[in-house]
Amino acid sequence: MIVRLMRERFIVVEQHKHGLIAGELARHMSFTPVPLNSVLYAIAQHDRGWQKLDEEMKWDEKKQMPYSFATYPQTPKIAAYTNGIAEVESVDAYAACLCSLFYATFFKEKSDQEAIQFRDREQERQLHLMTHMPKKDRDQLKTNLELLQFCDDLSLSLCFNPFGEAEHPWFKNGIMFQGETYNWKWIDANHLVLTPSCFGSLFSVCIPYRIVNQKRQIVETGMKRLYIE
Template sequence: MIVYETENAFILIAQHDHARVSGDLVSAWRDELFINCGLREELIYAAYEHDRSWIDLDRIPIWNDAVNSPFSFRDYPGNIRFFFYSKALDQLQSSSEYAALLGSVLYTALAEKIRNEDTVPFVEREFARQSSIIERLQVDVKLLQMHAKALILCDELSLFVCMEQPGTPRERYEWFAEGFQYWFGRSGPSTLIADWADERTIELEPFPFSREVESSLPYKKVSKDDIAKYGISKAYERETLREHKLTFRRKN
């Protein structure tokens, strides 16, 4: 679950719904990412499905007493999280080995950032999965790295629209105030800047997509009064699912 707090409520966004925004972005990427590789649909599939491990975990939110907030993907217990990561990657691999490879690269990059006793066995298993798939499919590692970086960027852009209220100035973001790593410029690695133009429009510079990208983000706004009255699980269940329309466009 992705969670942020307002004065009177918590906004809860299911991870698999956030992944749909990532998929919409990857689907619009400029064609040079896919030239002569035959992997366009695999990469798009990986983007839409990369957070399917959270489908069951997000069905019922859990309260974190330590911070007086629902558990989010940032603080969810690792022993549970990484079990579901592995389970989802097994399922994904049965449909698309290349999509599972990309999902594994994404998850291990995250796990390495929060390295602890829960992440070590997970990372070791996933490195073995990656090596096996790369060898079996004879994957072009440079192409894999480019696809993984595009997936990570689109995942982070989707997090940008989920982690704070729409319209929040970039400078107030804990993770993205300085922008996003961008590996696709002709002069080498640089920075992509994202800013809200209004409460539904995000402007990007540089712009890696072939067109403006329309997407939508389902969410629930759960009041603190209802949480106090019913508990987080019942309050979440009672709340109606809402939708926020989004447009990603080139900065004017």
């Protein structure tokens, strides 16, 4: 889950819903990644493994708030990553390779046994999948991974701040992509512009959210529509 404390309440967005928004952002880019369908599928489905975990809002007793994707216990999180990648692989091998590369970066600096085993397993998966790819698609993996990471960050920044009240600290200095720094500019409460522009036209996304109070009660469930250009 994506969790943000604002005015003594928590805004909560399910992880897979954020992934689908990332996919919408990718679909409206003014350039066309190659192979198109596989890249768009990877971006939209990269967090599908979170669906089961997000069925129940797990509470962090120490911090007195819901667990977020960043603080969720590692063991079930790794299992969710693994299952999600496998589900993507059953549909699209290239997309699965991208998702595997994406998640492996989370554990690049980790040295505990569980993280190392996950990284090693995913590296084996990547090598296996790459051997069955055309060279022209394999050569695009790095560029497409960067696009996945970019769309993930763009979507995260929206889901952390669906009402445009205060940018999350992670994104105060913008979002980097291919040497360029991108920033959201809010025109009004429902309309924002990415600068510099990388979208082909005006479009909208819907962010499904819940607001949870300190007593763990869901006090509001809603859908925030944002118009983006």
